[in-house]
Amino acid sequence: EAKIMRLTYDPAADALYLYLTDRASGASEVGRTKEAAEGLMLDYDAEGRVIGVEILAVSSRPGANPMQMAFEVLTADREAEAA
Helix, strand or coil: CCCCCEEEEECCCCEEEEECCCHHHCCCCCCEEEEEECCEEEEECCCCCEEEEEEECHHHCCCCCCCCCCCCCCCHHHHHHHC
C-alpha cells in the first residue's frame, strides 16, 4: 500500500496543510491538535503520532508566496551538504 503525503493551500483561509498520512482512506483520524508555535498547528492521531501540520496566515510570513511552491528531493550527497 502506497503512503501518500499531500500539501494543500486554502487561499480563503490563507492556510497551508501538510498531510503526513492518507486520511482519504480513513486510516488516521485527528485525535487532538496542538499549537506548536504561533500559527503552527500539529494534528495527532489517537496514538500520539503527528499526522498533519497546518500553517496559518501563510501569505503574511516573510518571503512567502503560497501560490508559487517548489518541491525538492534531496539525494544523499545533497543531505550531507545541507548538514
